[in-house]
Amino acid sequence: MWIYEKKLQYPVRVSKCDPRMAKLLIEQYGGSDGELAAALRYLNQRYSIPDKVIGLLTDIGTEEFAHLEMIATMVYKLTKDATPEQLEEAGLGPHYVNHNRALFYENAAGVPWTAAYIAAKGDPIADLYEDIAAEEKARATYQWLIDLTDDVDLIDSLKFLREREIVHAQRFKEAVEMLKDERDRQKIF
Amino acid sequence: MWIYEKKLQYPVRVSKCDPRMAKLLIEQYGGSDGELAAALRYLNQRYSIPDKVIGLLTDIGTEEFAHLEMIATMVYKLTKDATPEQLEEAGLGPHYVNHNRALFYENAAGVPWTAAYIAAKGDPIADLYEDIAAEEKARATYQWLIDLTDDVDLIDSLKFLREREIVHAQRFKEAVEMLKDERDRQKIF
Amino acid sequence: MWIYEKKLQYPVRVSKCDPRMAKLLIEQYGGSDGELAAALRYLNQRYSIPDKVIGLLTDIGTEEFAHLEMIATMVYKLTKDATPEQLEEAGLGPHYVNHNRALFYENAAGVPWTAAYIAAKGDPIADLYEDIAAEEKARATYQWLIDLTDDVDLIDSLKFLREREIVHAQRFKEAVEMLKDERDRQKIF
């Protein structure tokens, strides 16, 4: 079970009301390679992965929920002072007529999140490569988002998140090598 | 952010290996009215709901993740000792060839979870009725699951979860009345 | 069975060709809380609901089809004289290349309607809360649409529809209280 602590993993600041950037950021909230996909993917694999990797999946999965909360906070801050007209101007008209200023688990084009984005194979090597790929894809998405803003405060938060994905990818690569070594040792003896 | 505590909200016991019941229980893991839908629904609404309801949504949303973990544990315990043939016999053949014994966010028919199951309107009254309906629907699902098993250990856990949904529904009904009272008071003055 | 009567439930007028508003209105045609979702939800629940509520579901479900026709008429009137360029300018380029000026059951972002938006639990209390929530959500959507237009003719039709959702919500709330009273009486005797 989880206990909620009322703070963000890393401070989130935005320089200005910017619904245009909010629309794009939603990709990391409810998009194919966003934080929801990451958190749910790792926590789900815990039951069939070898014991020694469970802790890693729990830690990273739980951290991804903290990232999801950071993204939500960014989107909220970027839109809370926008008028309906400004939201529509930024391409959020379709979002507004359904959700007003509420968030939703959708990608930047407005497509709802689906579990079809993630995999769980019950094969530890395959699952860890799935996880490495997930982190590499999330890293790329953060880069494409940074490309489209010059808000230094926002960039600071996005760079923190991108860096965390790189660290996670490294941890998963170490885990897969460990499991492969073990598998090879078992074949020998 | 959330901190993981390595214990279940309520103990989960199952009387026997029973993949048939596991297949049905997956409905509350990744089905339309399951625990994932509940947790994600409430936590997502926090940003646009009036301040005085945020705590309620955070508390219940966080608890639903604990329920999700309980369901996952049940499914795992019901299937971990089953042979591939027993899994197929129980209707889990299609699950096995994709996921082996890993869990997945799908309903009992094998349809992946989608955010289309949930709503966020940015209207506090509408959002709270969405939440009341969600709890009433989850309560019904637990009842239909209980109808299909005679495993007393499993029934004990399912009754606990059903009871929690009833409590949550009550809390949401109180919240909607509070907001309506407030709205009416504001209209008068 | 149904008999078609060649008139609208309430007159639909629009002040000008306005494809931008048409794009947004499509939310109530094929969106998650639109008229199609409402009509199909209520008519589908009729078979497992207690007899005394069947008539209510049939009446409201049938009326929602009349609303669907009103929305279709609005969208058609708002777009029929627009050039392809004007449609694209209004964000309807993706719609045009697939559908030209035909309507489609999609939301304002262009996502096709899915039955995942609606529920049927076979539990009368849960089903009626689902219906109350549906009406509250549709009411909110009409409000968000009204926020984004100043076409007085269109607003007149939208206010009529919003008002009907409020009436329906009230009818469903009465029905759920009636069923709960009855359930409580049955427990006593």
Next chain:
Amino acid sequence: MWIYEKKLQYPVRVSKCDPRMAKLLIEQYGGSDGELAAALRYLNQRYSIPDKVIGLLTDIGTEEFAHLEMIATMVYKLTKDATPEQLEEAGLGPHYVNHNRALFYENAAGVPWTAAYIAAKGDPIADLYEDIAAEEKARATYQWLIDLTDDVDLIDSLKFLREREIVHAQRFKEAVEMLKDERDRQKIF
């Protein structure tokens, strides 16, 4: 708008409680080529089709709703006296834990209906071929259903519905030829 008349287009009788056949029949309720798909497809195309075909689409679309109601009645009659165990035995366990004995717009495998099944091109010839194909596909589905039952009462209703699809296909073929003739005449003069 539509007026509900409390009778079925054609009488529906079933010889016995038969949840196995109910599961299969759901295909024509919420499947890709079922009655919901047909009704919604034709009624939606009315706004952009030439005037002389509107009446045909309205008539057939309205009739398909009557067929939808017939299918719903069949499914209800085939399952209303079944125990939960009998429903599960018939492969309806996943349906039961979500919907109990309520109907749902899903196909026989339990996949929710989606508007992706249907098309509206705003090109009269293309739309009418879409409609011809729809009727031919529905005809085939009725045949595959008839293949799997020996309930003479049910077969009688299914044959009626199959026959109607053949008639509709013929009507659409006549309409497309009429429009092509007209188009050719316009090219000459």
Next chain:
Amino acid sequence: MWIYEKKLQYPVRVSKCDPRMAKLLIEQYGGSDGELAAALRYLNQRYSIPDKVIGLLTDIGTEEFAHLEMIATMVYKLTKDATPEQLEEAGLGPHYVNHNRALFYENAAGVPWTAAYIAAKGDPIADLYEDIAAEEKARATYQWLIDLTDDVDLIDSLKFLREREIVHAQRFKEAVEMLKDERDRQKIF
């Protein structure tokens, strides 16, 4: 099996960098009536269609893959020199943050391709009408795309593709008549 030949079926030229048109063209890459849908539809039907139609389906299905490659080449040429800002300006911001300049099987609104767009009934007449409708719908889409550009090079390629769809529709119409004649002959003797 297939052998790749490193050339396009027909030359693809574009007059200028034009991400706006690329966004619309994606409809024929991953939209409901696009080239992917066509290729996969025909190749899939080959196993249950009468022998004398298999060759036709294989030929046209294989050609549709060549068309898919032409569309991909157009989209790539229209976007490869665009800056991220130009892509966002053209409505490709949501695409960029997920895919950068990579292609994706989605429609012009950004909805991922789904097999729900296509049908396979195992009834030769129904399958061929499905295929005729597919070609008529693709023809219409090409027309709606041509409506929205004045790039003469692009129009040349699009007209080639539209023409091919007309030829394919004709071939499928001949095939369905052949099968109907045969069926009628078999009924007589």
Next chain:
Amino acid sequence: MWIYEKKLQYPVRVSKCDPRMAKLLIEQYGGSDGELAAALRYLNQRYSIPDKVIGLLTDIGTEEFAHLEMIATMVYKLTKDATPEQLEEAGLGPHYVNHNRALFYENAAGVPWTAAYIAAKGDPIADLYEDIAAEEKARATYQWLIDLTDDVDLIDSLKFLREREIVHAQRFKEAVEMLKDERDRQKIF
């Protein structure tokens, strides 16, 4: 463009009519990690990947279509002589009423294929890890399929396909290392 050669990449034999195994094999036809997903994923990434990897993606993507054809042939051979009753007995009743003996791009549970299963990031490292993960997941699926059959002829074909996935994974791992080496060299100079 592609040229069709009328032969299979590797011979496909099955020992007996076995619709039960056909139902499971469909996972590799239209499931999340099946051959369609593989072929479409690689061919789609070709436009934004560095030139030196394009040939690899084209080769493997084209080979995956040959695998798709092998799977189709297996499914057809396993079902062509089955009666409707045998198909239903094997869990293919829902498939039969929609598709009869035609194939369809769905997974073993009957969920239609969706492009949401695959990714294209426009970042070569991320794309290649996506591809490695895809091959590892496909390898696992072949293993889970082999677990559920004792048909030696079928196992022979499945082992061939599993082996090819391992080779492809290795090729993609070499490619990602090559690109990383190059990236590191570029940073130094």
